[in-house]
Amino acid sequence: MLKLLKYALYDILKSRFAIIYTVFLALVAISIYQVSDDLSKVSLSLMNIMIMVVPLISAVFATTHFYNNLEFVELMLAQPVKRSQVFLSQLLAVILMLSLSILIGFGLPMLLWGADSSLITLLAVGMILSAVFTGFAFLASVMTRDKAKAIGISLALWIYFSLVYDGFVLYIIYSFADYPLEKATLGLVMLNPVDLGRILMLMQLDISALMGYTGAFFKQFFSSGIGMLVILMVLSIWLVVPIGLSGRIFKKKDF
């Protein structure tokens, strides 16, 4: 497994995409640092990149990568290695590459010009969302034999989670505005990994506003470690379930 991962990683880290992506992130981070007067403005601007652009690029790249590597995967499957190992090595290589790009592209400017806890949270959120959307992309890829269709599914998932879903939640709470909806909203937000990443950031940037909720429940949830723990747990479900599902399909898939 580690051997397969080593070679898969070696290949993907030298790809033109990895370099372009890292440079792109670094340029974005550098320009944001240049125009912002303080760290909180930096994290606000970077946050939009992290929760919008990073999932999009992760989803599209992971899908494309899966299909571009399909013949090689077939060759691997003809070798004496377990299917699950082939699958995981491919998946982990993509996740590690995307995470490393974020870590270098955003991390180096942070080392140079400073970071606060919200920026460090942001790095983590970016890496988690990359992993989650890679999982989605692999699921889409193993579900269909058609590359265009798989990219379509990945894009649809991205649009759904970063835009449509929030609109849907907003519509619901608008329609039921007369009821106490705080807990329901929190529950609904749990059903979207992008929102979870965003809430982790809100807990850094807007804790004062979040504390405006009525009740000890929210005070506990947002200000103690409990909320973060719950969110990370739900995020790991969002990570593990699509990956597990696509792994199962991959195991039974014909190549």
Add this chain to the structure above:
Amino acid sequence: MISVNSISKKFGRQEVLKDFTLSFDKGNSYAIMGPNGSGKTTLIKSILGMVLPDSGEILVKGRSIKGKEDYRKDVGYMPQIGRYPQNMKIGQLFSMMKDMRPEIREYDLDLVEAFELEKIKEKTMGTLSGGTTQKVSAALAFLFNPEVLVLDEPTAGLDPIAAETLKSKIRKEREAGKLILITSHILSDLEELTNQAIYIFEGEVFFNDSIESLKEMTSEEKFSPAIAKLMQWTLKKKSTTKVLTHA
């Protein structure tokens, strides 16, 4: 060595293999033929474990291959078109393949030397021509001295000299008692390299015997006309069948 016991495989509604039974014995070289979409690729991929049959079983050395991967240590596979990670060097590809079979220490370097791959081991796969990539695929298939060789259109894309080198290597291995499965559209190659002919038609074995008996049966002296006759028969037999589709 390998026995395929009544396997069936459907892709969607299309039944690609129908209760398919065959066995391959050591020391023989099999030409696997059939029109496009007849199921020969599916058969090969089933043996390699890339396609999982809906029913039936495949035994290699008497053991079912279902859920197993170890048996592939003894199988060398040369794909029709090898595609490799673009940024990997030839040398790395070889060490990766070796890493996947850590218990095999002795390598068959005949083709590596014949194709002079050592000289270009620093080149990345993405920069290689189609022919050179095929040379790499061929060299990898033979590298571990496997008991079974599965060769999918082995000479396609190779220059004549390389093709000859490969063919003589195949002959050498056959004489050494290996089991060899070859699919090819180049009938002359098949005639040269194989002693058994298998003709698959619409997911079923239409012919399976030695090349001699094929010639005898069709009362042709040469291989190509014999195959041509076989094809005509299949069409007569299934005069009402649908047009053969491309897979």
Add this chain to the structure above:
Amino acid sequence: MSANLRIFWFLLIGLFSYMEGFSAVIRISPGQSIQKAVDGASAGDTLRIASGVYQQSGIVIRKPLVLIGENHPVLDGQMKGNILIIAAERVTIQGFKIINTGKSNMDDSAAIKFFDSKNCVVKDNILENAFFGLHFSNSSGMTISGNQIHSNALREFEVGNGIHLWKCKDSFITNNKVSGHRDGIYLEFVTNTEAVENLVQKNMRYGLHFMFSHDNSYIRNTFKNNGAGVAVMYTKNVLMKENRFEENWGSSAYGILLKDISDSEIVGNIFLKNTIGIYMEGSSRIEFTGNTFQQNGWALKLMASCDQNTFKANNFTQNTFDMSSNGSVVLNTITENYWDKYEGYDLNKDLIGDVPYRPINLYSVIVEKIPAAVMLWRSFMVTLLDRMEKILPTMTPDQMIDQSPKMKPYDFG
């Protein structure tokens, strides 16, 4: 102070120093009754109480006396009623540790309680586990300084206020630390009083709470992490200057809640990490200048019938929402503030933005109606909505505009 008053004070001090000459110093050590010593002393005497534990309560003082604790002798009320009760002039209580008052709402048990007193000093005492800490009524000229007042009560109804003044005037409250009480500092019908450099934190309800208390000033105090922040009501002519209002978090927690306050000045304060920095209702003619609003959920909430207030030259940075309003607010002036959310430009380089800033954004209007919606803040969907609103304002009130937003934050030092 008028000239007459000054002469009066001069004479009074002269008289004191004359009397000091005759005043005795009485020493009290553990085991002795403080009440007896008080009864035996003459006006102007000094009682020096040696360090140790005195399990005494209900000590009544009705004449001018100076009580000085040496190394903080402990007056332990053993949960019975008040500990010191004073109704006199020129009493000094200094250097005691006073603990365990009764817990009764009926008599408002306090560690030290003053009635109808004048010109007294309460200084450098440590109060622990008192129901009320310092309780003053109908008194004037009180100096309350350097006391540390702390309660461990768990619930709001189990504890009274730290420093409580009712119907008092001309007093000075400085350098005290109050924590764990219901209200840290509570003033009702208190006038012409100053609270300076007090540290009031972690009280159950309000850090500072006053009503009908005109002409007072609050300077350089810190109100931090109190249950509901600071709430002030029904008062005119208040000066709040250079105070810090920090970390007041909760559904109804405010840096300051201003209700029916008018003709006042709120200058140079820092509002940091409050759910709501300032919440205003029915308040008029208040000048807000030089304040810093940072990392609040809502820097300002202006509610019904706030008019003629001026917000000038304040810094608004890193707040989730700069301002919100329930819509019926008119005739307030917002000008020359720095807003870190301002995205305009300054072509003529006068450091004033060329396009106005709207501190109320669309989403804060929505959140005002549906609090649960906060959880969608900063989502792409919501950012999109907000952008659209900025280009084509439809829902946000257009009278709330800063016509001359600053390009750079003010440096308030």
